[in-house]
Amino acid sequence: MTDKATLHTIAKLVPPGSRVLDLGCGDGALLDFLQRHRGCSGYGIEIADENVLACVKRGVNVIQLNLDQGLTVFEDDSFDVVLQIDTLQHLRNAEWMLRETVRVGKVGIVAFPNFAHWPNRLSIVRGRMPVTKRLPYQWYDTPNIRVGTYKDFEVLATRNRLTILDAFGLQDGEERRLLPNLTASTAVFKFERG
Helix, strand or coil, X not given: CCCHHHHHHHHHCCCCCCEEEEECCCCCHHHHHHXXXXXXXXXXXXXXXXXXXXXXXXXXXXXXXXXXXXXXXXXXXXXXXXXXXXXXXXCCCHHHHHHHHHHHEEEEEEEEEECCCHHHHHHHHCCCCCCCCCCCCCCCCCCCCCCECHHHHHHHHHHCCEEEEEEEEEECCEEECCCHHHHCCEEEEEEEEC
């Protein structure tokens, strides 16, 4: 998720001056933006060598780490905000990582492809797995190891005693608050420990 409108929307959820941990930070674009435009500090966590290098070139502090191994390198409440933007669907234990998110951070923000978006539903009705701008892979070569919906995350948050502070969908960089499970290709949640 690299388009500027989406980046700005996610960045608005992060209070100015926050200490941020960006899990699966990719090339560091979001953390770089938060540092330059919101006065934030912090670290990115990334596993891919080329993305770690891109972060370093941007001047973003990055730690090369496999998130499936957890966040044991960080103390409780080390960060104001922990981001998981397009990360949750790649993790083997997404539920455990959500608990780790609220352990090391006061607030968590996640964004992930919403599998219940209407074009995806239409593909399923037609008997095919969806291939869209937001889910651009065939079923057999996707890096996503799980799919979820806006409503699924609400249930998962309740199950893990997370308090949702804000929730909406994103479609082409625009917020969707009316029927986000149906009208948005991306689900976005801001939450804290309950």
